[in-house]
Amino acid sequence: MASLVEADEQKPKKIQLYSWWKSSSSARVRIALHLKGLEYEYKEVNVLKGDQFKPEFMKMSPRSFVPVLVDSDVVIFESSAIIMYLEEKYPQPSLLPSKDDLPKRALNYEVANLVASSIQPFINIQVQKYIEDRLGSDEKKAWAKHHFKIGFTALEKTLQEHAGRYATGDEVALADVYLAPEIDGAIKWFDVDLNEFPLLKRLNDSYYQLSTFRDAVIVAQPDALDENE
Structure with missing residues (x-):
């Protein structure tokens, strides 16, 4: 008979998500995990305190960005890579339309990439700090609003003929995972x-x-501060 320790070691380890409450990139991974019904352990990385620059974290995330997902011995950084990994390893329920509808799948990729490459990078905390240090807090917010407006205008046009209850139809899909946070x-x-x-x-x-x-979403997390912080 296996000992209690051996039995515990044989249990599949719970997924760990290194996350920060105010990170939209972390939030999109949390949404994907929730949609797939996957339990995970929330590991706080306090970006304001510089936890992302600690050597042990940078071993997992060389760019010092959250999120990082640990699934047994697999370590993945960058939210899009994490979400695609989850989709491949835990395919049901799927975040993507059927392969029979390639145009709709492509539309979901378009929206996800538009958010991840044309909006979020302009308003992440490192960029915001850089703008604030050089131009002031008013310019920081103006910068962010400018890039949100450009990106959101593009999204409105992109989804105008495709949206149903959700971004690309009446079922939640990858596009929604990126859009919501x-x-x-x-x-x-x-x-x-x-x-x-x-x-x-x-x-x-x-x-x-x-x-x-x-x-x-952001303010529902265990490490969340007042939403006006």
Whole structure:
């Protein structure tokens, strides 16, 4: 008979997610985990205190960015790589439309990449700090709002003929995983007026009706501070 220690060692280890509450990149991974029904251990990385620059964290994330996912002996940084890994290893429920609908799959990739490469990098904390140090806090917010407006305008046009209840139809998909936290952060910390973007406003209302999104969004996390911080 195996000892209790041996039995415990044989149990599959719970996924670990190194995350920061205010990171939209971390939030999109949390949403993916919730949608797939995967339990995970939340590991706080306090970006304001510089935890991301600790040697032990930088061994996992050479660019010192959250999130990082640890699944047994697999360590993955960069949110898009993590989400694709989860989709491959835990394919059901899928975050992507059927392979029979390649145009819709491509649309989801378009939206995900637009958020991840054309919006979020301009407003991440390192860029925000750089702008604030050189030009002041007013310019920091103006910079962010400028890039949100460009990106959100493109998203409105992209999704106009495709959106249903959610971004690319009536089922939650990859595009929503990326959109939800970006919209959430834009409203909470950058005073972006969603009345300028009626489609995104409607989508945001739909997201908040789902517990899988509500439980994964920024201010619902165990390390969250006051949402005005």
